[in-house]
Amino acid sequence: MDEIDLIILKKLIENSRVTYRELGDLVDMSVSAVHKRIKKLESDEIIEAYTARPSAIALKYLSVLIFGTSNAKSVDAVSKELGQHESINFIGIAGAKSLTISAVLRNISELQELSIYASNTAQISEPIVGIVNEPYITTPEPLTSIDYKILKTLNRNSRKPVTDIADDVGLSTKTVRKRLDRMIENNLVDFGIEWTLKAENNLTTT
Known part of the structure; x- marks a missing residue:
């Protein structure tokens, strides 16, 4: 895995429906070369699935991110446990211990409870918590x-x-x-x- 793979991963995290041509233009490679790299990321189980979910805007939810270094013995086990929480929609693992936890909340009052749960479950001593968006009161065209x-x-x-x-x-x-x-x-x-x-x-x- 190299820096080009990281660029491809970052773009897919932002938009998993980006075309091979757009990725090729981004990293100055042919479509076939990009396709080969993505298939390798899949076979190495770095990319596990391509997801599509209603956004926090569509759900009128508060979107938050929690970052931190886990002190747990098994980060994979922690990730699976965190994934069972109804508000958590994504867990990213970088290196051996660094976690990125994404969640959507119905309102700000749920943030403290989620932060405590994530910190205790993942054994993160000093989590960094960020609010990604303010909840939208209305959407111009809700999902049908x-x-x-x-x-x-x-x-x-x-x-x-x-x-x-x-x-x-x-x-x-x-x-x-x-x-x-x-x-x-x-x-x-x-x-x-x-x-x-x-x-x-x-x-x-x-």
Whole structure:
């Protein structure tokens, strides 16, 4: 794994539906070379899934991040336990012990309880807690039942082609593309990845 892989990972975390062509332009590589690198990240179990979830804006939730170094013996076990919490939607592991915990809360009053839970479970002595967004009172165009059907079929494979999505939900490709564009334009969906960067995934630099 090298710095180019990290650039690709970062872009996929921001938007897992980014095209191979866009990634290739970003790292100055061919589409086939980028595709090969992503397949390697998948086979090495660094990329575990491509996700699609309603955004905190769509849910009118408060989005928060918790960072820290875990003192637990098994970070993988801690990650699985944290993942059972209803508010936590993402756990990233970097190196051997560094954790990034993402969560969505119904209101600010839940933040202290979540911080204590995450700190105790992950054995983080000095967590850094950040609020990503203020909760939105209203959204210009809330998610519809059709939107939720689309997100459901993209749940573990958000890079799925539009034609496959259309087949899954029984809609035309034109309608699916229009609904996806609307969700993206209004920041109603988060396309990302579930990933783990373990100690054995050594980073090489040039």
